[in-house]
Amino acid sequence: GLVVEVRTLAGAPAAEGATAEADGEETVVQLERRNELTFVGVDQPGTYRLTVTKPGYLPAVEEGIRVTGDGCDVETTTVLINLLPE
Numbered sequence: 001g002l003v004v005e006v007r008t009l010a011g012a013p014a015a016e017g018a019t020a021e022a023d024g025e026e027t028v029v030q031l032e033r034r035n036e037l038t039f040v041g042v043d044q045p046g047t048y049r050l051t052v053t054k055p056g057y058l059p060a061v062e063e064g065i066r067v068t069g070d071g072c073d074v075e076t077t078t079v080l081i082n083l084l085p086e
Contacts, residue, residue: 002042002067003078004031006052006060013037014083018054022065045069050079057083 002022006015013036020031020039024046031041042048050062060081068075 001040001074001076002031002048002050002065003076004039004050004052004081005037005078006039006054006081006083007037009082009084014054014057015039018052018057018083020050020052022048022050024048042067043074045074050081052081052083054083056086058086060084 004020006018008014015033015038016036022029022031022042029041031039033039045067048065050065052060060083062079065079067077
């Protein structure tokens with residue numbers, strides 16, 4: 001599925017207090033925060049628009065994230081997000 005690493009510009013983990021959503025062709029998935037660095041989710045192949053929001057930071061949006069697989073198994077796609085302060 002999808003693994004999203006969220007950091008500040010200084011490189012510090014920034015997933016704590018943030019939300020991440022993957023908007024696909026047929027579904028919207030709220031990603032699950034695993035720790036202070038990463039979110040995980042998405043179990044269907046497709047192309048997604050990822051939005052990460054956190055108070056005090058500008059929303060981060062990544063378009064065209066491809067998750068590949070055969071419908072039963074999906075490959076892991078890792079996306080790095082650097083949050084910019086407001």
